[in-house]
Amino acid sequence: MPQKKVLVITYYWPPSGGGGVQRWLKFVKYLPHFGWEPIVFTPENPEFDLKDPSLSKDVSSDLEVLQFPIWEPFGIYKKLFRKREKLKQGIVIEKTKMSLIDRLSVWIRANLFIPDPRRFWVKPSVNFLVPYIEQQGVDVIVTTGPPHSMHLIGLQLKKKCDVKWVADFRDPWSDWDILDKLGVKGFSLREHRRLEKNVLRNADRILTASEGIKRSLLSKDGRVKIKVITNGFDPDDYSTLTQKSSNTKFRITHLGLLNELRNPSMLWDVLEELCTEIPSFQEELELVLAGMVSDSILDRIGNSEALGESFVYMDYIPHQQIFDYYQGSSILLLLLNPLDKDQLIIPGKLFEYLVVKKPVLAIGRRPSEVDDLLKFTGTGEVYEPNERGRMKEMVKNQYQRFAKGEKNISTMNTSQFSRKNLTAELSRFLDEINF
Numbered sequence: 500m501p502q503k504k505v506l507v508i509t510y511y512w513p514p515s516g517g518g519g520v521q522r523w524l525k526f527v528k529y530l531p532h533f534g535w536e537p538i539v540f541t542p543e544n545p546e547f548d549l550k551d552p553s554l555s556k557d558v559s560s561d562l563e564v565l566q567f568p569i570w571e572p573f574g575i576y577k578k579l580f581r582k583r584e585k586l587k588q589g590i591v592i593e594k595t596k597m598s599l600i601d602r603l604s605v606w607i608r609a610n611l612f613i614p615d616p617r618r619f620w621v622k623p624s625v626n627f628l629v630p631y632i633e634q635q636g637v638d639v640i641v642t643t644g645p646p647h648s649m650h651l652i653g654l655q656l657k658k659k660c661d662v663k664w665v666a667d668f669r670d671p672w673s674d675w676d677i678l679d680k681l682g683v684k685g686f687s688l689r690e691h692r693r694l695e696k697n698v699l700r701n702a703d704r705i706l707t708a709s710e711g712i713k714r715s716l717l718s719k720d721g722r723v724k725i726k727v728i729t730n731g732f733d734p735d736d737y738s739t740l741t742q743k744s745s746n747t748k749f750r751i752t753h754l755g756l757l758n759e760l761r762n763p764s765m766l767w768d769v770l771e772e773l774c775t776e777i778p779s780f781q782e783e784l785e786l787v788l789a790g791m792v793s794d795s796i797l798d799r800i801g802n803s804e805a806l807g808e809s810f811v812y813m814d815y816i817p818h819q820q821i822f823d824y825y826q827g828s829s830i831l832l833l834l835l836n837p838l839d840k841d842q843l844i845i846p847g848k849l850f851e852y853l854v855v856k857k858p859v860l861a862i863g864r865r866p867s868e869v870d871d872l873l874k875f876t877g878t879g880e881v882y883e884p885n886e887r888g889r890m891k892e893m894v895k896n897q898y899q900r901f902a903k904g905e906k907n908i909s910t911m912n913t914s915q916f917s918r919k920n921l922t923a924e925l926s927r928f929l930d931e932i933n934f
Contacts, residue, residue: 502536503933506632506640508624508649510617512541513558516551516815518755518847522669522708523643525733525918526925528557533926537562538637540628542569542620548791553819557733567627569620572612609681613690614672617648625655632660638933641706643667645675650698657701663932666702674715676838680760692719699723704932706925709868711843726928730847731916732854737822748785749901751860751894752824753832754816755790755848761834762796763862765884767806769891773898774805780898781805787824789813825855829901830894835863837884842867853878853913858897860890876911 507527511519527537543566558564612618632640640662642653650666657664672695673688683691696719699705705725707713713725751770774781786800786809800810816824825831831852835842842864849869852859859879861869870881882890900906914920 502531502534503638503929504536504538504636505530505929506538506540506628506637508540508628508640508642508652510542510545510644510646510649511547512539512564513554514550514552515545515547516549516554516818517547519645519669520551520554521818521847522730523641523667524554524557525731526922527562528559528733529919529922530926531559531561532919533923535926535929538565538635539563540565540567540624542617543567545569546571549815551815551817553817556819557735565631567620567624569617571616571619606682609678609683610687613687614651614694615646615648617646618651621648621651621655624652625659628652628656629659632656632662637662639663639665639929641665641667643669644672645670647672647694647698650702651694654698654701657703663703664701665704665706665929665932666698667706667708668712668716669708671712671715671843673719674841674843676836676840680838696720704928706928709843709845711841711845711868714841715843728921728924728928729845729916730850731918731921732850732913733918734854736818736851737854748827749780749783749898750785750787750824750828751830751832752787752828753834754788754821754824755846757788757790757792757796757834759793759795760836760838762793762799763832763834763884764799765887766832766860766862766890767799767803769887769894771803771805772891773895774809777895777898779902781809783898783901784809785811787811787813787828789816789824821851822855825852825857828857830897831855831857831859833859833861833863833869833879835861835867835869835881837864840864842869845869845872849873850916853916856911856913858893860893862890876913878911 507523509523513520527539530537539562541564608616640653640656642649644650653664653666656662673692699716699720705716705723707725707727708730710727713727716723716725786806797812800806833846833849845868849872853876856878859873861873861879861881862884863869863881865881865883867881873879873881
């Protein structure tokens with residue numbers, strides 16, 4: 500019996516790095532196990548900050564990857580504003596050190612290219628894909644955003660082809676807190692909401708990564724059918740672990756984006772206090788940050804008399820190496836966006852934390868799905884940003900366990916969050932749509 504075909508339209512694909520690529524890279528990896536043949540459509544020449552060639556190991560040689568040229572307006576920005584490099588994703592919304600020209604550039608990107616600068620890829624992609632879908636007998640198309648322009652491709656294909664369409668929201672759209680930070684208001688925000696509603700009303704089904712995003716979308720149109728399949732972890736990634744945890748240092752680790760919105764300033768104060776109160780704490784502490792980190796945070800920690808010598812910063816760590824750092828850590832940091840008042844997003848790294856079963860110190864708002872997941876798995880809990888005393892007690896308790904040589908590892912079975920099990924759930928979802 501021939502496998503059913505699903506066409507996945509995504510902007511992020513290896514060698515792109517970062518969190519945006521992981522969800523569908525893993526779904527595509529495991530879909531053939533469940534009777535679905537995935538085909539990936541992605542830009543030939545995308546503009547992204549992070550590259551991680553190690554992710555290519557998950558791309559099967561049998562997978563058909565359609566790469567189609569994309570034109571993005573970043574070249575114009577560089578010439579117009581004489582910028583030798585683009586403003587980095589995640590750091591672009593920080594305005595404390597941005598010049599007037601930088602702010603104008605950000606405003607133009609946010610308000611004139613709706614829903615995002617990839618909108619110019621929509622029409623040529625649709626023209627290319629219509630005959631392909633008809634000739635290849637594609638059963639279902641999936642668009643995944645952000646960037647939400649991918650959904651506009653799905654919207655046009657749905658109108659032109661006899662095919663089922665699933666729109667997958669990894670993050671919110673019009674309720675995304677970043678829009679407000681970028682200054683998206685008035686007509687621009689109304690246009691985001693109009694496009695969002697159009698996608699919700701025309702897609703056959705909606706897929707999201709959290710109950711929070713589901714609530715956000717249902718508030719726009721309560722009639723849509725929405726399925727939640729969270730992100731997860733891939734045991735194959737953990738199997739690449741190359742070193743045992745030596746525990747020679749009391750390591751606190753955060754790998755990934757750390758900008759001013761997620762700056763746990765209270766935690767830095769707590770660590771400085773513990774360095775003063777417990778001399779051995781300062782000697783044994785190792786604070787590891789890697790990825791896109793704001794200059795203000797690097798300066799704050801690097802210039803600290805107590806923390807400076809314990810601080811280790813790396814620009815980027817390939818995904819295949821992250822579990823080495825997680826395994827050797829005593830505490831894993833999970834920093835949630837305080838502007839995300841409804842805590843709509845579950846960070847993808849949470850599920851990778853679960854597989855190593857180390858204590859997690861999450862800083863954000865309660866109640867939240869993140870807090871529920873941490874408590875359910877026995878790996879930690881969410882601390883409000885102002886809960887200085889509780890935060891300090893948690894770090895101190897973990898250090899005392901470290902000093903005694905005790906291990907604090909959750910024994911909860913987390914297999915339900917494995918990428919293969921989640922893909923099995925996705926395949927049943929696709930089967931229902933295709934019935």
